Amino acid sequence: MAKPIRATPCLRGEDARRFLREMVAFDKKPISKVDKAIVARIKANEALFRSALGL
Helix, strand or coil: CCCCCCCCCCCCHHHHHHHHHHHHHHHHCCCCHHHHHHHHHHHHCHHHHHHHHCC
16 A cells, blocks of 8 residues: 655755745746747647637
8 A cells, every 4th residue: 555645844944045046046047949949839829729728
């Protein structure tokens, strides 16, 4: 039988500050070429995605 999943502990102190620094640095990075291509394809087919999602 599998062990139950425990809740993720809250980050505190230096761990929390390091996590925030990493998230801010990640947000400032420019979008990759692969991600740009994916976003372009999604925008080109936006109507299809919206209809599939029922929006």
